[in-house]
Amino acid sequence: MLKCAFRRRALPARVVQQRWATTTQQPFPPDINEWSHPPTNATISDEEIYRLAAKPRRPLTLADLVKHGKPPLRDAALLSSANFTLSLLPSRLAHRIQALRNLPFIVVSNPNVSKIYNNYLHSLSTLEPFYRKPIDSIEDEMNFTEAMADLVRTHSNTIPTLAQGFLQCRKYVEPAEVTRFLDQHLRARIGTRLLAEQHLALHMASTGDAIKQKPDPTHVGVIDLAARPADIVRRCEGFVAEVCEYKYGVRPSLVINGDKAAEFAHIPMHLEYIITELLKNAFRATIESGNEKEAVEVTIASAPDVSTTKLESLKKLSVNNENSYDFSQEGLDEYCSDPDDPMGSLHSAAPCITLRIRDRGGGISAETLPNIWSYSFTTFNNEEAAAIANGGYGSDDSDGLSVLSNTGADQSSIAGLGYGLPLSRAYAEYFGGGIAVQSMYGWGTDVYLTLQGIASTQQIREAPNGFEELEMEKKQGKE
Known part of the structure; x- marks a missing residue:
C-alpha cells in the first residue's frame, strides 16, 4: 500500500487588506480512514x-455575477x-x-x-x-x-x-x-x-484606497461590460508573436476584419486564455508549414436579431453522466423556476459574437482531427511526454507544461500536452458559447469561436454604484 506524507505548502503574501487580523491555524489531527482514500489533515467529516x-x-451565469451592482458596493x-x-x-x-x-x-x-x-x-x-x-x-x-x-x-x-x-x-x-x-x-x-x-x-473595489478613486464604469468585478474582442486579439497577438520570435525567429502577421468595434459583456481573462491558445495553434502551424508570409486572419461578427433568451437556452439543457456541465439537473430545474431575476437579464436576448481564426498552416490530417478534443492527445512523442511527467527537460519542447497554466507567466512554448484546445472549449461553453474547427488538409484551418454575453448591459452601466446611491439618498434626505 502506497502511503504518502503531505505538508501544507506555504501561502504567499496576502491579497486582502493588511488591517485584518491573522487567522490562527489550528493543528489538524488525521480523522480519515487511510484505506478508503489518501491521508489528509482536513477536519471535515x-x-x-x-x-x-x-x-x-445551480448553474452560474454572467447575470448572477453582476446582480449585486457596480462597485464600490x-x-x-x-x-x-x-x-x-x-x-x-x-x-x-x-x-x-x-x-x-x-x-x-x-x-x-x-x-x-x-x-x-x-x-x-x-x-x-x-x-x-x-x-x-x-x-x-x-x-x-x-x-x-x-x-x-x-x-x-x-x-x-x-x-x-x-x-x-x-x-x-x-x-x-x-x-x-x-x-x-x-x-x-x-x-x-x-x-x-x-x-x-x-x-x-x-x-x-469596495474597501481601502479603492473607494477614494473613481471607479471604472464598465467593470463589475472580473466582468468587463464593454469588452472588445478586437482589442483582446491584439493583446494576445503581441504575446504569441514574441513567443514565436523567441522560438522560431519569425513573427507571423495578423489581420483583423469584420466588426472591429463589436463589444459585449464577458470575462477578459477567459477570453485572453482562449484567444491566446487559438493563436498559438494558428501561428505555430503557419510557421512550421513554411507559410509565415501568409497572415493569420481574424474575422469578428456580431449575430443580428438574436431572439433566444438565456433562460430558454438553459431550459433546453439536460444533465446526465455523459456531459460535463457544472451543475446538476435538480439545480437546473430549481434555477429555471426561480422568479428572482431583478435585472431581467435572463429574460432578454443574449448577444452573440463569433470570431473566425483562419490560418494557412496546412490543416489537420484526418488521423489527427478526431483527437484534438482529447486531454490525453499531445503533439509530444512518448519520450518527451515521459520526460515532462517525471519533471525532466529532455528536449527543446519539454517546457510545454507551462501552457497548461492560465497564469500567463513565463510561458515560452508553442507546443503543449494537448490541454489548450479542450480547455479553451470548456471556457467558451461555460457561458453558452463554443468552439468549432473546420480543416482543409493541405491548405489550412478555420476555427470558429462563439461567445455569449449578457443582455441589457446598458442598464447595468448606467446604474449608480453603491456610493452614488448613498449620496443620492443623503441629498434627497436634505430636500
Missing part, C-alpha cells in the same frame, strides 16, 4: 462531504455577494472531492493527484465555519474574503499538477476516462474559481 455533494448544484450588497458565493461553493467543492474519490485508488495516491484532492479538502474545511450561518457583519465578510483569497491561492496550480499526475498514471487509466474526468473537473473548476475571484474583486 465524510458525512458532511456526502451531505454537501448531494445538494442540487454598499455593506448590504457586499454581504449579499458573500452569501451568494457561499451558497454555491461548498456543494461544488464536495462534489469534486467525491469525483476524485471515484478514481482508482492508485491514481488518487499519485502525489500530484493526491495534492489536488487534499487541496479540495482543505478549502472545504476552511469554508465550513462560514456556511453554518449567514454572513451578517462586515467583520464576518472580511474573514470570509480572507478564506476566498486562500482558496484562489490553493487552487492556482491545479491544471499543471493534474496534468503531471495523469501523465504519470497514464498506464492505469484509459485515455477516454482521462478526457471525461478532466473535462468535468476543469469545467467545475472554472465556476469554483470564478465565484471566489468575483467576490474578491468586488471586495477589493
Whole structure:
C-alpha cells in the first residue's frame, strides 16, 4: 500500500487588506480512514462531504455575477455577494472531492493527484465555519474574503499538477476516462474559481484606497461590460508573436476584419486564455508549414436579431453522466423556476459574437482531427511526454507544461500536452458559447469561436454604484 506524507505548502503574501487580523491555524489531527482514500489533515467529516455533494448544484451565469451592482458596493450588497458565493461553493467543492474519490485508488495516491484532492479538502474545511450561518457583519465578510483569497491561492496550480499526475498514471487509466474526468473537473473548476475571484474583486473595489478613486464604469468585478474582442486579439497577438520570435525567429502577421468595434459583456481573462491558445495553434502551424508570409486572419461578427433568451437556452439543457456541465439537473430545474431575476437579464436576448481564426498552416490530417478534443492527445512523442511527467527537460519542447497554466507567466512554448484546445472549449461553453474547427488538409484551418454575453448591459452601466446611491439618498434626505 502506497502511503504518502503531505505538508501544507506555504501561502504567499496576502491579497486582502493588511488591517485584518491573522487567522490562527489550528493543528489538524488525521480523522480519515487511510484505506478508503489518501491521508489528509482536513477536519471535515465524510458525512458532511456526502451531505454537501448531494445538494442540487445551480448553474452560474454572467447575470448572477453582476446582480449585486457596480462597485464600490454598499455593506448590504457586499454581504449579499458573500452569501451568494457561499451558497454555491461548498456543494461544488464536495462534489469534486467525491469525483476524485471515484478514481482508482492508485491514481488518487499519485502525489500530484493526491495534492489536488487534499487541496479540495482543505478549502472545504476552511469554508465550513462560514456556511453554518449567514454572513451578517462586515467583520464576518472580511474573514470570509480572507478564506476566498486562500482558496484562489490553493487552487492556482491545479491544471499543471493534474496534468503531471495523469501523465504519470497514464498506464492505469484509459485515455477516454482521462478526457471525461478532466473535462468535468476543469469545467467545475472554472465556476469554483470564478465565484471566489468575483467576490474578491468586488471586495477589493469596495474597501481601502479603492473607494477614494473613481471607479471604472464598465467593470463589475472580473466582468468587463464593454469588452472588445478586437482589442483582446491584439493583446494576445503581441504575446504569441514574441513567443514565436523567441522560438522560431519569425513573427507571423495578423489581420483583423469584420466588426472591429463589436463589444459585449464577458470575462477578459477567459477570453485572453482562449484567444491566446487559438493563436498559438494558428501561428505555430503557419510557421512550421513554411507559410509565415501568409497572415493569420481574424474575422469578428456580431449575430443580428438574436431572439433566444438565456433562460430558454438553459431550459433546453439536460444533465446526465455523459456531459460535463457544472451543475446538476435538480439545480437546473430549481434555477429555471426561480422568479428572482431583478435585472431581467435572463429574460432578454443574449448577444452573440463569433470570431473566425483562419490560418494557412496546412490543416489537420484526418488521423489527427478526431483527437484534438482529447486531454490525453499531445503533439509530444512518448519520450518527451515521459520526460515532462517525471519533471525532466529532455528536449527543446519539454517546457510545454507551462501552457497548461492560465497564469500567463513565463510561458515560452508553442507546443503543449494537448490541454489548450479542450480547455479553451470548456471556457467558451461555460457561458453558452463554443468552439468549432473546420480543416482543409493541405491548405489550412478555420476555427470558429462563439461567445455569449449578457443582455441589457446598458442598464447595468448606467446604474449608480453603491456610493452614488448613498449620496443620492443623503441629498434627497436634505430636500
